[in-house]
Amino acid sequence: MADGSTWSSTKVRQTFLEFFESKGHTIVPSSSVVPFDDPTLLQTDMLTNDFSFCNAGMNQFKPIFLGTIGKTDPMAKLKRATDTQKCIRAGGKHNDLDDVGKDSYHHTFFEMLGNWSFGDYFKKEAIEWSWELLTKVYGLDASRLYCSYFEGDPAMGLEPDLEAKQLWMAVGVPEDHIIPGNMKDNFWEMGDQGPCGPCSEIHYDKIGGRNAAALVNQDDPMVVEIWNNVFIQFDRQADKSLKSLPAKHVDTGMGFERLVSALQNTSSNYATDVFTPLFKKIQEVAGARPYTDKYGKDDVDGIDTAYRVVADHLRLLSFAISDGAAPNNIGRGYVVRRVLRRGARYARKYFKVEIGSFFSSLLPALVEQMGEQFPDLKQKQADIVEILDEEEVAFAITLDRGEKQFEKYAAAAIKAGENKLSGAEVWRLYDTFGFSTDLTQLMAEERGLTIDENEVEIAKEKAREASKAVKDAVQTFPKLNVHQIAELENEIKIPRPDAEPKYLKGDTKSKVQLIFTKDGFLKSSKDLSPKAPFGLILDKTNFYAESGGQVADTGRVIIDGTAEFRVLDVQEYAGYVVHNGYLEYGDLSAGDEVICEYDELRRHPIRSNHTGTHILNHSLREVLGDDINQKGSLVDADKLRFDFSYKTGVTLSQIAIIEDLSNRYIQQNLKTYTKDVDLGLAKQIEGVRAVFGETYPDPVRVVSIGVEVDELLENPKNPEWRKVSVEFCGGTHVDQTGIIKDLVIVEESGIAKGIRRIVAYTGEGAKNAQRDAKLFKEKLDRISAMDYGDEKAAAVKAAAVELDRLSISTLTKEELRKTFLGIQKLVVEEQKKRQKAESSTALTAVQKHFEQEENKDRKFYVGHLPISANAKAISDVMTYYKTKDKARSVYVFAGSKDDAVMHGVYVGTDLASKGVTAEEWTTAVSTVIGGKTGGKEPSRQGAGAEPAKLEEAVAKAEEWIAEKLKALSI
Structure with missing residues (x-):
């Protein structure tokens, strides 16, 4: 038995790579867990969470297996390779998320150790080296190892892989430790079509001293698969038949965490030093009891499960973010978001910690442990921290309320004798509070309840269908006119709302004042039709109303569990703020206490883009001069757009300086200061930027980046202030410029005489x-x-x-x-050059035919030219005879039956005078080779739709003209 004390996880990994390097393998770095260039690994159904990352070691080698790799690709010359691949299985076909924490061997993030042969060695070497590494190098007890082989499948025409069985016996594996396996366990396929073949797994019995063959592939936590050798020898056809591949490959994958568990002689992957450093950090940060590796009912307080979930999720989150999968509501980003929220909920429920910076406080332990092997983790540590914190803060806003609402639903279901939550309730928890279906499922299980995913799907579709029409009606929301403003002010006597909370983060409690529709003001929404669009007037709001180029916030106005108003647009009219949208459910009436919840994850990039606009404006003046004046702007979640006066186009060298100045400003991580200042005094600040011709309120809000407003006002004429970005602005901004990260100018253009436009990205967009x-x-x-x-x-x-x-x-x-x-x-x-050469080759071939003694008097030539499917070369041949040798006729074909075929005909004057036409001739040939032809007599040209019938088409062209001439007695 291996001595567990000698096998640290770092040593296990290094030993694997060095072993296969000694066998002539090239050590290849892990590819990203985010395969941006592999569309087969991304699906987009948010409800089913069907999204995929790199989920196996073979993913980066797929082009080699498929034969699509370019000749100059660095991996094209590989014959043998070895690596440890970062893998994520938390969505799509391979999804281990629901099992994490509950058992000892599932992970959403894991490493896959692998060795590969690309048309080089095959079964014999793969099996011999597997056994040598496990038993001789690592020193695992051979009596605990069990090997499987493919038992065959008569229905698929597949024989048992007795070769693999014999090879295992040859290295010393007893026959009763070699188990046959079915298509599911022992036949691997890349997809419905393509490379595939039998595989041979190696399983390890953690207990030993028994024959555990009957427990192989039975989900027994003590008998686990650690390695799989795939022998890629077939090519699955569209008709499901199998063809033998000309080159056979080996594709292996060994679970790093499972191997470490075997070598460290633990019953659980989580009891190894892959996880213990993370558990120590969790204990330190959370002040929790130590981890004891208990499962199921033995984990009485659930804390060991929480340890496992948090540590596993930290690994997924950190590696996914470092490789470019930022949390969002789309694709892989949604997987990251829901994993973080699942982990955050575990952390708060079981460790009783505040959510906001929990995961980022654990990150240093992970970076210290894995940063050497995976340097991106270390290099991008600051970015990971920022994104984790931002996501946690956003979820913390709704977590309390969401849990309370869940408890209401759960209590009502239990009281009614139901054993499940309704689909509508599950969907509402997702839609309102950001609780993914699997998170609600987890919480329901804790209360002994179930959910029906079909019901959730129905609820989702009903909600989306019902809201689709009103979402398209944003532009049709009624606007307050001068008479209605006067009515609010003088007759109804509704005060203007307190809008200061829009500059703060988080929710705001408010009170409904009035409902505003195209027909006027109402006290209640009860008489309105379902999903009817209307405006909501509140006494206080944290929503930003569209102004100053910044788009309006979106979000919700909520009475938890009673009513939800979806805010699609926010507009301000003479100080009155109207929240336009529709009711998802329930009703609202004047006097109702509500919670205003803007979409923080949408506003975050808007803030970055708005502060970025100020910095860009400042840089433009520095580079292009004082005559630069703002002529318009747009700030949304995706980009910033800035229009300014300038008589000529901005040169690339100027853009380079502008972008560099902007980024240097950003990288100083300067604080953003704001203050309402008397308009007259504010205008005196040296270099202050304002939109020419715009009317500003008095007092006006001054936004200064890097210098406090009060300091500016102490000596407003100080020429140093020209080096500072100072503007009049009512928008929302980042607290410090470092949050913006980068500013990238993606477009510079003229939109009118003397007006230029710049479009730029910041943050994640950059x-x-x-x-x-x-x-x-x-x-x-x-x-x-x-x-x-x-x-x-x-x-x-x-x-x-x-x-x-x-x-x-x-x-x-x-x-x-x-x-x-x-x-x-x-x-x-x-x-x-090639065209010229092929045209010359084609013409020479035809000319040589006519130069032969026996062909000197022939009136036509039909033949397959020794060139590619080159339409121009065919055309050149036809043109030559049309202009230089008009009497003769030529019907030529070019290309390959395995690729593509072009063909064309010129009917010379001799045959044309007898009634032969190009259209008739090509029509006859097209009945064989397919496709269409075109052109004017006496020539036509086309592409064959069935290249495989090339020879048959050539024969048809000859046969047709022979029969035609015979009929004409020529």
């Missing part, structure tokens, strides 16, 4: 633009290194379209465009 630019640069490098051919020409054509659509830094785009044009120029030159 990061995504930088990532997209990096990925495209790598693509250009690969294209550039490709040998010339159809594949490279097609890649260049596709890249041209992609480059035009890329929304990236203007500067980077220009650099990439220059690189691309250089590649394109070389391809065009090669194409011209």
